[in-house]
Amino acid sequence: xxxxxxxxxxxxxxxxxxxxxxxxxxxxxxxxxxxxxxxxxxxxxxxxxxxxxxxxxxxxxxxxxxxxxxxxxxxxxxxxxxxxxxxxxxxxxxxxxxxxxxxxxxxxxxxxxxxxxxxxxxxxxxxxxxxxxxxxxxxxxxxxxxxxxxxxxxxxxxxxxxxxxxxxxxxxxxxxxxxxxxxxxxxxxxxxxxxxxxxxxxxxxxxxxxxxxxxxxxxxxxxxxxxxxxxxxxxxxxxxxxxxxxxxxxxxxxxxxxxxxxxxxxx
Amino acid sequence: xxxxxxxxxxxxxxxxxxxxxxxxxxxxxxxxxxxxxxxxxxxxxxxxxxxxxxxxxxxxxxxxxxxxxxxxxxxxxxxxxxxxxxxxxxxxxxxxxxxxxxxxxxxxxxxxxxxxxxxxxxxxxxxxxxxxxxxxxxxxxxxxxxxxxxxxxxxxxxxxxxxxxxxxxxxxxxxxxxxxxxxxxxxxxxx
Numbered sequence: 001x002x003x004x005x006x007x008x009x010x011x012x013x014x015x016x017x018x019x020x021x022x023x024x025x026x027x028x029x030x031x032x033x034x035x036x037x038x039x040x041x042x043x044x045x046x047x048x049x050x051x052x053x054x055x056x057x058x059x060x061x062x063x064x065x066x067x068x069x070x071x072x073x074x075x076x077x078x079x080x081x082x083x084x085x086x087x088x089x090x091x092x093x094x095x096x097x098x099x100x101x102x103x104x105x106x107x108x109x110x111x112x113x114x115x116x117x118x119x120x121x122x123x124x125x126x127x128x129x130x131x132x133x134x135x136x137x138x139x140x141x142x143x144x145x146x147x148x149x150x151x152x153x154x155x156x157x158x159x160x161x162x163x164x165x166x167x168x169x170x171x172x173x174x175x176x177x178x179x180x181x182x183x184x185x186x187x188x189x190x191x192x193x194x195x196x197x198x199x200x201x202x203x204x205x206x207x208x209x210x211x212x213x214x215x216x217x218x219x220x221x222x223x224x225x226x227x228x229x230x231x232x233x234x235x236x237x238x239x240x241x242x243x244x245x246x247x248x249x250x251x252x253x254x255x256x257x258x259x260x261x262x263x264x265x266x267x
Numbered sequence: 268x269x270x271x272x273x274x275x276x277x278x279x280x281x282x283x284x285x286x287x288x289x290x291x292x293x294x295x296x297x298x299x300x301x302x303x304x305x306x307x308x309x310x311x312x313x314x315x316x317x318x319x320x321x322x323x324x325x326x327x328x329x330x331x332x333x334x335x336x337x338x339x340x341x342x343x344x345x346x347x348x349x350x351x352x353x354x355x356x357x358x359x360x361x362x363x364x365x366x367x368x369x370x371x372x373x374x375x376x377x378x379x380x381x382x383x384x385x386x387x388x389x390x391x392x393x394x395x396x397x398x399x400x401x402x403x404x405x406x407x408x409x410x411x412x413x414x415x416x417x418x419x420x421x422x423x424x425x426x427x428x429x430x431x432x433x434x435x436x437x438x439x440x441x442x443x444x445x446x447x448x449x450x451x452x453x454x455x456x457x458x
Contacts, residue, residue: 015345029357
């Protein structure tokens with residue numbers, strides 16, 4: 001009888017001793033965590049995409065509570081999340097404009113002249129080092145670095161060799177913008193639908209020769225909408241799309257190559 | 268002299284990772300970067316020494332007097348887990364920077380077989396208190412040495428042209444095996 005009692009009692013006593021010790025230590029060494037931290041972390045999307053510049057949602061929540069990041073720092077959550085966080089922290093949420101990634105190139109396989117036959121590593125970054133697979137040094141390489149970088153499956157490669165962004169899935173985190181070696185991807189306000197679909201800084205005659213859809217810097221759009229579009233470095237840039245009234249949108253159709261125009265919204 | 272022999276023996280000859288194959292899990296898991304590997308090594312050394320002290324005390328003051336050595340495994344697990352928990356709480360309260368530095372590693376080590384191995388081996392070899400502590404320090408130093416060497420090799424491996432089939436865990440295990448063979452060369456040092 002004692003052979004079994006001794007181990008039970010000793011082990012039980014040991015266990016009890018440590019349990020009481022730990023329970024006491026837990027109380028004694030308790031570290032108080034800011035209760036807002038948990039709430040803010042809960043309000044964030046928890047996608048851990050890093051779009052805010054912090055290494056994950058938890059880190060952003062800490063920065064927000066410590067006042068090192070503003071309540072609208074999460075580009076993914078948008079207005080709704082910013083408002084909830086501002087409420088928790090008791091601060092005013094600044095105005096944030098929802099942004100969406102846009103593809104600024106229309107150099108499809110058909111429109112752009114090819115340059116050799118690229119058989120290397122299937123990545124835009126690698127292809128860019130060799131000058132790419134198209135005559136145009138500014139156009140989309142079509143190897144899908146942006147699609148692979150997207151953490152929200154909001155992008156896909158079309159058969160014509162260009163990527164598309166699904167507007168309802170795009171959160172504007174900017175991963176594709178980072179991934180693209182040629183700056184084809186850029187975040188634009190979601191409401192803006194008139195864009196210049198070209199990044200070519202080549203002179204008109206050259207640009208026209210190597211791509212059917214390139215901006216050839218003819219200047220028609222800049223003349224029609226002087227407040228909205230400017231011409232610089234042989235490329236049209238939209239400075240303020242609100243200066244293009246809806247009833248005059250059809251004037252954009254004068255563009256000889258279709259490099260400027262309204263984007264087709266894809267969901 | 269005996270203490271020195273135990274120390275060198277546990278660092279080089281009976282290295283915990285490369286001779287006993289204990290603690291392989293962190294050895295492969297946390298050996299991608301030298302810095303993280305070193306932190307892990309320091310944390311393991313710390314817990315090993317702590318364990319050496321605690322397990323010796325439990326063994327000599329409770330288990331042996333009551334003739335309960337067959338309960339060693341259970342008792343050691345209990346003691347080690349509670350102690351590490353306690354240390355974690357203590358460090359978290361008293362030194363946040365230290366907690367930040369090794370906080371993630373501490374709970375990982377609690378249930379590591381190297382810790383358990385140390386407690387059992389020390390009692391098997393019937394070391395006295397000083398010998399047990401030196402054995403713990405040596406085992407920790409040996410683990411740190413092995414994991415830092417491994418991390419250094421793996422940092423270089425990142426740049427090497429490894430065949431597709433060997434990438435990742437495959438080449439890591441091959442490297443570990445070759446390192447174990449190299450350490451086997453030390454076994455002639457002590458007769």
